[in-house]
Amino acid sequence: MKKFTLGALSVAIAASFLSSAQADSYNIQQIETPEKVTDLFPIAINDHRHSIVLGQLPKDIEIDLTLVSEGTLRSIGIDPEVDDLATYQLSREQYEALVRGLRDSVNTVVSNPRTSFYDAGYFDGQSVSFNEFFEDTDPETPEMEYSTDHIYNGINNNNIRVGWGSAPYKFNTFSYTTGEGDDEQQVNTTYTSRAFTRQAIWSNGETTKTYPAPEQAYLGGESVMMDINDQNVAVGYASVAVSPASQAFADDCQARLDEGTATRSLYTCLWQRWLNLSNATAANLQSIYSRSTINSNQSIYDMRAMVWQLDANGEVISSQQYGTLMERGEEDDSDFSSYAMAVNNNGIAVGQSWTYYEGVQEESRRIKMPAIFMDGEVKPVTVDPAYLWGAATDINDQNQVVGFLIRRVQGINRYIGFIYDIESETLNELPSFFNGSSAIPTAINNDGLIVGTAEIDADLSAQRRRVGFSYESTVDGAKFVNLNDAVACDSGYFIVSADGINNNAEIVATGIRPEEVSTENGETTTEQFAKTLILDPSSGELNNCTQEEGKIERQGASTGVFGFLSMLLIGGLITLRRKFSR
Numbered sequence: 001m002k003k004f005t006l007g008a009l010s011v012a013i014a015a016s017f018l019s020s021a022q023a024d025s026y027n028i029q030q031i032e033t034p035e036k037v038t039d040l041f042p043i044a045i046n047d048h049r050h051s052i053v054l055g056q057l058p059k060d061i062e063i064d065l066t067l068v069s070e071g072t073l074r075s076i077g078i079d080p081e082v083d084d085l086a087t088y089q090l091s092r093e094q095y096e097a098l099v100r101g102l103r104d105s106v107n108t109v110v111s112n113p114r115t116s117f118y119d120a121g122y123f124d125g126q127s128v129s130f131n132e133f134f135e136d137t138d139p140e141t142p143e144m145e146y147s148t149d150h151i152y153n154g155i156n157n158n159n160i161r162v163g164w165g166s167a168p169y170k171f172n173t174f175s176y177t178t179g180e181g182d183d184e185q186q187v188n189t190t191y192t193s194r195a196f197t198r199q200a201i202w203s204n205g206e207t208t209k210t211y212p213a214p215e216q217a218y219l220g221g222e223s224v225m226m227d228i229n230d231q232n233v234a235v236g237y238a239s240v241a242v243s244p245a246s247q248a249f250a251d252d253c254q255a256r257l258d259e260g261t262a263t264r265s266l267y268t269c270l271w272q273r274w275l276n277l278s279n280a281t282a283a284n285l286q287s288i289y290s291r292s293t294i295n296s297n298q299s300i301y302d303m304r305a306m307v308w309q310l311d312a313n314g315e316v317i318s319s320q321q322y323g324t325l326m327e328r329g330e331e332d333d334s335d336f337s338s339y340a341m342a343v344n345n346n347g348i349a350v351g352q353s354w355t356y357y358e359g360v361q362e363e364s365r366r367i368k369m370p371a372i373f374m375d376g377e378v379k380p381v382t383v384d385p386a387y388l389w390g391a392a393t394d395i396n397d398q399n400q401v402v403g404f405l406i407r408r409v410q411g412i413n414r415y416i417g418f419i420y421d422i423e424s425e426t427l428n429e430l431p432s433f434f435n436g437s438s439a440i441p442t443a444i445n446n447d448g449l450i451v452g453t454a455e456i457d458a459d460l461s462a463q464r465r466r467v468g469f470s471y472e473s474t475v476d477g478a479k480f481v482n483l484n485d486a487v488a489c490d491s492g493y494f495i496v497s498a499d500g501i502n503n504n505a506e507i508v509a510t511g512i513r514p515e516e517v518s519t520e521n522g523e524t525t526t527e528q529f530a531k532t533l534i535l536d537p538s539s540g541e542l543n544n545c546t547q548e549e550g551k552i553e554r555q556g557a558s559t560g561v562f563g564f565l566s567m568l569l570i571g572g573l574i575t576l577r578r579k580f581s582r
Contacts, residue, residue, distance in 0.1 A: 025486035025542055026507070026535035028493065034128050035059070037119055038096075039530035042508035044155050044443070044500035051500070051508050052152035052161050053128060053532050055119035061099060061146045067171075069109045072101055091520060104149060104166065108275065110191040110268050113144055114169045120150035122161055122205065123532070133201060133208045136168040143168035144192075150201070154227030154234075154342075158204075160314075162225035162234050165201050165210075167194040174265040193267045196220030197274070200236055202228075202314040209314040213238040215301055218250060218270040222301060225308070226351075227342045232310040235340035235349040235373075239301030240321060244333035246300035249273055274300045277335070284364050285388055285406075285413065294389055294406065294413065296368070303337035305373050307349055322373045325353040325380055329361030340373050342394045348422065349373040350392035350401050358385050370403050372422065381420050382427050388413065392420070394443045399423055400473075402441040402450055409436045417441045417452065419473050430471060433480050434458055439469070443500045448474040451498035451507055456482065468498035468509045481542065483509060483535065489545035493533060507535040 033040040037055035045051045065073065065085040073080050076094045090098065101107065103117035119130045131150055136143035145168070152163035169192040178185050200211040200223040213221030216239070223238035242250065253269035256262035262269075277298035285294050305322040328336040341351035353371040356362065370381035370392040381392060381401065390405035399422040404415045415438035417430035432439040432454050439454035450471045455464040468483040483495045493511030500508045511533045514526050 025481075025538060025540050026483070027538050028487050028491055028511075029534045029536065030493075030511070030513075031123050031128060031532040031534065033529075033531065034121070034130070036130065040121070040128070040532045041510055041530055042499045042532040043152060045502045045506060045508040045534070046155050046157050046159065047502045047504060048125070048157060048159065049502070049504075049506055049534065050125055050155065050159055051123040051532070051534070052155045052163075053121040053123055054151060055121050055128075055130060056117065056530070057096065057099060058116055058119065058146070061115055063098065063102070063113060063115065063146075067113050068098070068102075069112050072098070072109060072112060075101065092517075105275075105278070108272075110264075110272070111189065112192070113171075114147045114192055116146045116148055118149040118151050120152040120161075120163050120165070120201075122152065122155075122159075122203075124159075129205075131165075131201070131203055131208060133203075133210070134165040134167055134199075142170040144170060147194075152203075153225065153236075156228045156230050156232075158230060158232075158312075160202065160204055160228055160232070162200065162202050162228045162236070164198045164224045164236075166198050167196045167220065169194045172265070172267075174268070176263050177260070187263075189264075191265060191268045193265075193271070194220065196222075198222045198224055200225040200234075200238070202234065202310065204314070207314065211238075211308070211316070213240075213301075215239040215241050217242050218267070218300065219274055222299065222303070223306070226340060227349075228310075229343050229345045229347070231345060231347070232312060233343055233347050234308045234310055235343040235351075236306050236308075237303045237337070237339040237351075238306050238321075239299070240304045241302045242300060243302050243335035246270070246273060246277075246335065248333070249300075270300055282367070282389065284366065298335050299337070300335065301337075302335050303339060305338040305340035305349065305351055305353070305371070305378075307340065307343070307347075307373065320376070322349075322376075322378050325355035325369060325371055325378055326359065326361065328354075329356065329363070332361065332363045332366065334363065334366070338371060338373075338378060341392065344395045344399065345397050346399060347374075348395060348399060350395045350403070352391040353378060355380070357388070359383075370401070370405070370418075370420075372401065374422075381418070387416075390418075393441060396444045396446045396448070398446060398448070400444060400448060402444045402452075404440045405429075412436070414438045415440050417450075417454070419444070419448075419450065430473075431480060433469075433482070438464075439480070441471075442498065444473070445501045445503050445505065447503070447505070448472065449501060449505055451501045451509075453497035454480060466496050468495040468507075470498060470501075470507065483507070485542045485545050487535065487543075487545075489543050493531065495533070498535075505537045509533045509535055 038057035041054040043052045070080050076097045102115040121128045134148045147169040150165040152161045155161045175188050197219050202209045213223040221239045225234045225236040228234040280296045282294040282296045307320045309317045324338045336354045338353035339351045340349040343349045357365040370390045372379040387405040392401050392403035395401045401420040417439035420427045437455045441452040444450045453466045454469050456467045457464040470481045472478040495509050497510045511531045512528050
């Protein structure tokens, strides 16, 4: 129920609101992408047809190239020994590559500046507005402008939205000595730091409130709100302790500082560990037959699923932490967490938790599985050993849960969509387009209509083409509907995911659309951009838009959309319904 002058360029932008194109099953409305960002992805839609969206790749961020490391500059074709960095004019391609390289999740050079990449957006039925609550705009303070991210994850029917934001970075200096005696030298290094990693946010459009994490040691903590129901029950997760392994790591970093042998600050020491953990993969689940990986999305912290009862103004009336499906094993010192991702109007939350395969508490058997958080208990969706990983992504007011599970199909890890009924404790797999087609449900409405994204190509590629789907779970013999067949074949969009659905069966979906782009050299090329679409039901039948001409190839999108969709499976934690919590 997420300082330079840019070289001149012009982009041919499609009409901000297409007149609803007649389609057999759905009419399409494109939400205008604000000029501030390059791509606009949908997250969710409420019953008033208002949506939360994610702006990606902001335009015209001012970056002082003299602060960027030589290696980063050379990677985009700039020679710092030859080029005048104070006056250098970046091409559009260089600018985009630089912003992507300086964003928080991939920027491993601690001396580099850091750039914003995600904007939390709200569509009120007319236009999109962004919330940049933590963005620093005071030139007299040391924090960098354009160094925060903001993401909305959930919206209720009161138009209250929740999500998270990150603190702005600032530059710091760390000094250490090398050599001994006459050879002793002091080395001054620069690194960036921020007050906190992520902090939950609540917004009614006029006021934004924040909710710090219980545990804030070393990096300031992490708290995230993922969803909110109509009774103002918000759910998410927050850091409650430093994991045993990370505490031992921090103690070692501090010991080096005390001994005078450290070459980096305590903050940098822990931040680099956090970055590595956040990009970690589940090595114990690698398949020798597949290049695909499962992101484990870890942290220096133990996280706990959180349920906040708020009042109408966002003030906390009460809060509750939920534990994990199993306790951490005695020999396992890694972070062990649970995450609430969605909540219905009955106050039942669903999400994901660390546990152990077949209940054997060994580090090599750690897995994440779907979890239900209700009445103070954490309950599994399944303990069937056929499944190796999974997450619950949404729940409706009929207490039906959807999500995905991973099991091996012909030796390859595949995402299997499921629907689970809490009352009857019944789990059913969803059919998808063919055997072995990975399917990821993202949302379900109260009529049992499920939407998501699924593979449409049956080849052996590690990155198959995906399409948005709908599925009527209450209809016997229902099949997956490719939403590209449910709109006009000449719509101009390729729908790669359906990201949210309301109780009026209106869907928000990600559509890829080609547009002509003029470079600073006067050349014209065609690139593909992500658009947010609202699909309105109409009274027709499916088309047969199966011909390949006009389909969007997976390599071409300016966003790298298929790679982006893969990244959205953060640790198998969130799918497209909750777009990106890292």
